[in-house]
Amino acid sequence: MPKNKRARPSVASSSSASAPYSLASRNAGGGASSGIKSHAAATTSSSANLVAPNTSLGQHFLKNPAVVTAIVAKAAIKPTDTVLEIGPGTGNMTLPLLQQSKNVIAIEYDPRMIREVLKRVESTSSERKLRVVQGDAIKTRFPFFDVCVANVPYQISSALVFKLLAHRPMFRCAVMMFQEEFALRLTARPGEALYCRLSVNTQLLAKVDQLMKVGRNNFRPPPKVESRVVRIELRNPPPPVNFTEWDGMVRLLFNRKNKTLRSVLLTKPTIRMLDENMRTQRALNNNNNGGNDDHRMMEEEDDEKSAERIIEEVVAMEKWKDKRASKLDLDDFLALLAEFNKRGVHFA
Numbered sequence: 001m002p003k004n005k006r007a008r009p010s011v012a013s014s015s016s017a018s019a020p021y022s023l024a025s026r027n028a029g030g031g032a033s034s035g036i037k038s039h040a041a042a043t044t045s046s047s048a049n050l051v052a053p054n055t056s057l058g059q060h061f062l063k064n065p066a067v068v069t070a071i072v073a074k075a076a077i078k079p080t081d082t083v084l085e086i087g088p089g090t091g092n093m094t095l096p097l098l099q100q101s102k103n104v105i106a107i108e109y110d111p112r113m114i115r116e117v118l119k120r121v122e123s124t125s126s127e128r129k130l131r132v133v134q135g136d137a138i139k140t141r142f143p144f145f146d147v148c149v150a151n152v153p154y155q156i157s158s159a160l161v162f163k164l165l166a167h168r169p170m171f172r173c174a175v176m177m178f179q180e181e182f183a184l185r186l187t188a189r190p191g192e193a194l195y196c197r198l199s200v201n202t203q204l205l206a207k208v209d210q211l212m213k214v215g216r217n218n219f220r221p222p223p224k225v226e227s228r229v230v231r232i233e234l235r236n237p238p239p240p241v242n243f244t245e246w247d248g249m250v251r252l253l254f255n256r257k258n259k260t261l262r263s264v265l266l267t268k269p270t271i272r273m274l275d276e277n278m279r280t281q282r283a284l285n286n287n288n289n290g291g292n293d294d295h296r297m298m299e300e301e302d303d304e305k306s307a308e309r310i311i312e313e314v315v316a317m318e319k320w321k322d323k324r325a326s327k328l329d330l331d332d333f334l335a336l337l338a339e340f341n342k343r344g345v346h347f348a
């Protein structure tokens with residue numbers, strides 16, 4: 001796996017995090033509506049692109065206008081849309097996004113970049129449509145948006161995907177650039193080498209499409225790895241599953257994805273953790289169902305069994321015997337979780 005050398009930025013001080021910047025507010029009342037420059041010209045000739053990139057912040061700017069145009073087209077932005085852009089940098093993608101949308105809210109960590117992107121819209125018809133928030137996108141509360149577009153440092157990819165999967169209200173889609181291997185993990189299928197916890201969690205909550213490959217030389221400076229653009233659309237309605245518990249189970253099973261379920265689940269620490277969860281769950285059930293005799297009888301039967309015995313029973317079933325996480329699909333994981341829950345075993 002290619003290692004990304006860029007470090008995640010340290011968190012901005014709370015006083016500076018999430019501070020909105022807007023030329024519109026600084027310049028209210030002034031400025032002609034000259035319209036933004038053609039994007040090709042803006043990308044290749046803007047002084048913004050002369051700002052020294054800080055690669056420790058993942059600053060690899062898209063320098064090929066054709067790629068920018070293709071990404072913006074894939075986002076299918078409507079004139080009524082609010083677009084959330086993560087990491088606008090010098091604004092190479094921000095400008096065409098502004099042209100197509102009602103407004104753009106951009107979250108950028110580096111104040112130098114914020115100055116550049118604001119400079120590029122100053123005195124244009126887009127000026128009032130742009131709001132830039134300074135902060136770490138992972139720690140900043142997202143505003144309402146219809147479409148998210150992002151070309152971010154690859155080391156925040158995972159946190160960003162999980163943040164988007166959990167975001168409500170649901171948005172129409174997110175079009176995101178990722179390191180190639182990360183993008184392929186999002187859509188990996190059972191049995192493929194890249195199939196992992198990220199794959200099943202993402203596919204449980206969203207539909208992901210691979211849109212295009214983007215070579216290293218489309219960036220300034222070129223990153224060490226190839227990139228891909230994907231579209232993420234949240235499943236609506238979301239699946240009826242407790243995600244914390246689902247992720248608890250999936251995380252355990254993918255720790256050693258090529259081992260049998262039996263050998264992954266029947267370890268001392270796992271049994272201890274599941275026994276603890278069972279005790280908590282039983283205590284809660286007893287409180288909640290104090291007057292329900294049928295339920296109490298079922299609980300008493302379950303009470304006799306330890307997590308270890310229940311795991312033994314489940315992994316011995318024909319459906320789960322000798323199975324490994326690396327070969328199970330979403331329906332298998334859902335069925336496995338339901339089987340454990342039915343027997344009182346919980347993963348969170």
Ligand SMILES: C[S@@+](CC[C@H](N)C(=O)[O-])C[C@H]1O[C@@H](n2cnc3c(N)ncnc32)[C@H](O)[C@@H]1O
Pocket residue numbers: 009057058059060061062063086087088089090091092093107108109110113135136137138150151152153156
């Ligand atoms: C790969 S550059 C992309 C810039 C621009 N979108 C483009 O395509 O040319 C990533 C941008 O994200 C910003 N950034 C890095 N970490 C960030 C974070 N945690 N939150 C918000 N922005 C971040 C960087 O400063 C940089 O401007």
